[in-house]
Amino acid sequence: MKKIEAIIRPEKFQALRKALSAAGIGGLTVTEAAGTGKQKGQKGIFRGTTFQLQLLPKIKVETIVEEQRLDEILDIIIKNCSTGNIGDGKIFVSPIEETIRIRTGERGKEAVL
Amino acid sequence: MKKIEAIIRPEKFQALRKALSAAGIGGLTVTEAAGTGKQKGQKGIFRGTTFQLQLLPKIKVETIVEEQRLDEILDIIIKNCSTGNIGDGKIFVSPIEETIRIRTGERGKEAVL
Amino acid sequence: MKKIEAIIRPEKFQALRKALSAAGIGGLTVTEAAGTGKQKGQKGIFRGTTFQLQLLPKIKVETIVEEQRLDEILDIIIKNCSTGNIGDGKIFVSPIEETIRIRTGERGKEAVL
Numbered sequence: 146m147k148k149i150e151a152i153i154r155p156e157k158f159q160a161l162r163k164a165l166s167a168a169g170i171g172g173l174t175v176t177e178a179a180g181t182g183k184q185k186g187q188k189g190i191f192r193g194t195t196f197q198l199q200l201l202p203k204i205k206v207e208t209i210v211e212e213q214r215l216d217e218i219l220d221i222i223i224k225n226c227s228t229g230n231i232g233d234g235k236i237f238v239s240p241i242e243e244t245i246r247i248r249t250g251e252r253g254k255e256a257v258l
Numbered sequence: 259m260k261k262i263e264a265i266i267r268p269e270k271f272q273a274l275r276k277a278l279s280a281a282g283i284g285g286l287t288v289t290e291a292a293g294t295g296k297q298k299g300q301k302g303i304f305r306g307t308t309f310q311l312q313l314l315p316k317i318k319v320e321t322i323v324e325e326q327r328l329d330e331i332l333d334i335i336i337k338n339c340s341t342g343n344i345g346d347g348k349i350f351v352s353p354i355e356e357t358i359r360i361r362t363g364e365r366g367k368e369a370v371l
Numbered sequence: 372m373k374k375i376e377a378i379i380r381p382e383k384f385q386a387l388r389k390a391l392s393a394a395g396i397g398g399l400t401v402t403e404a405a406g407t408g409k410q411k412g413q414k415g416i417f418r419g420t421t422f423q424l425q426l427l428p429k430i431k432v433e434t435i436v437e438e439q440r441l442d443e444i445l446d447i448i449i450k451n452c453s454t455g456n457i458g459d460g461k462i463f464v465s466p467i468e469e470t471i472r473i474r475t476g477e478r479g480k481e482a483v484l
């Protein structure tokens with residue numbers, strides 16, 4: 146299995162979610178993040194009480210998929226999240242060694258979807 | 259070392275934390291997340307100002323452990339986080355190549371706990 | 372590529388960011404987290420509505436870098452985030468198999484910075 150981690154524009158999330166769902170990818174974990182790429186945060190706001198910094202608000206979307214579906218899912222993300230302007234985001238792919246559905250104890254392939 | 263990432267029901271966190279602590283696992287990082295599995299979010303609320311979506315609130319618990327303790331810790335999570343109802347969550351395991359305690363610069367085994 | 376994940380004191384973030392930027396590392400993703408190490412959270416507060424627990428507020432900083440820069444970046448983090456007191460944080464290193472810049476579709480080395 147692979148973890149696909151996409152740091153995207155918040156306003157692109159709904160379109161991405163629909164496209165992934167249409168492709169049969171229902172399993173998603175979403176986190177609020179903030180970041181900088183080459184483009185440094187300008188008027189960025191991050192909702193922390195403990196620190197204030199010039200970062201741009203982003204959404205981190207994580208989906209664990211079977212390796213055979215990796216390229217297809219990467220294409221869906223690129224297609225749905227790019228505007229052509231700086232700040233469209235990044236995708237990182239990393240290995241996942243085990244997946245478990247807590248309710249049933251199922252592992253691997255059976256547990257991913 | 260392995261990273262265990264568990265996406266669980268928020269209301270199960272306290273029990274899980276106690277069980278892990280009793281097993282000598284004190285090192286935990288917790289993040290607020292939102293997600294969907296096969297079960298699609300219904301009246302989900304996520305505390306974002308930047309986007310509103312139908313996702314269910316979840317807690318992501320990450321703990322880096324030595325490989326020899328992996329199965330034991332997975333069992334503790336499954337036991338403490340399952341209700342038998344859909345939405346109990348998922349566990350993902352991934353490789354960690356280095357661990358460093360910032361205060362001392364210790365690495366590896368010495369830095370995990 | 373490697374992912375460096377540092378769980379640090381929130382008050383150290385600005386110094387770390389400046390030091391990384393001076394070293395040419397602009398790509399950072401920041402998340403609010405909460406955690407415990409050996410030191411258990413005392414009067415910790417975490418901004419969740421869904422659970423209340425005794426955890427200490429931390430910042431998770433993630434940066435994906437080329438492997439050849441790994442040791443240098445680890446040193447910058449240790450140097451900028453340690454106070455010598457318990458609770459300075461941890462660093463975890465893990466493998467990243469692919470990096471994509473969504474705007475251009477660039478991959479690998481070209482997409483990291």
Ligand SMILES: Nc1ncnc2c1ncn2[C@@H]1O[C@H](COP(=O)(O)OP(=O)(O)OP(=O)(O)O)[C@@H](O)[C@H]1O
Nearest residue numbers: 180181182183184231232233234398400434435474
């Ligand atoms: N090397 C990196 N490590 C970790 N996170 C990164 C890295 N690079 C970018 N990010 C995350 O991705 C988000 C979006 O990055 P961004 O799209 O601005 O990348 P970029 O390289 O500057 O590309 P562009 O030129 O299209 O803006 C950042 O806000 C940050 O959260």
Ligand SMILES: Nc1ncnc2c1ncn2[C@@H]1O[C@H](COP(=O)(O)OP(=O)(O)OP(=O)(O)O)[C@@H](O)[C@H]1O
Nearest residue numbers: 172174208209248293294295296297344345346347
């Ligand atoms: N493939 C996946 N990739 C990333 N996150 C996932 C994936 N599958 C599930 N999750 C996360 O786990 C959370 C809980 O998932 P859930 O327990 O509903 O899984 P499920 O497969 O639908 O199992 P169940 O049938 O028991 O509900 C989701 O809200 C999401 O955050």
Ligand SMILES: Nc1ncnc2c1ncn2[C@@H]1O[C@H](COP(=O)(O)OP(=O)(O)OP(=O)(O)O)[C@@H](O)[C@H]1O
Nearest residue numbers: 285287321322361406407408409410457458459460
């Ligand atoms: N094994 C671990 N797995 C996941 N997260 C961890 C682990 N250990 C520590 N953390 C995270 O790192 C944060 C800081 O940990 P901390 O610096 O207190 O580590 P420590 O081992 O107790 O070292 P010290 O003795 O210097 O306090 C924790 O709040 C938690 O978020």
Ligand SMILES: [Mg+2]
Nearest residue numbers: 182183184232
């Ligand atoms: Mg940019």
Ligand SMILES: [Mg+2]
Nearest residue numbers: 295296297345
């Ligand atoms: Mg479900």
Ligand SMILES: [Mg+2]
Nearest residue numbers: 408409410458
């Ligand atoms: Mg500690």
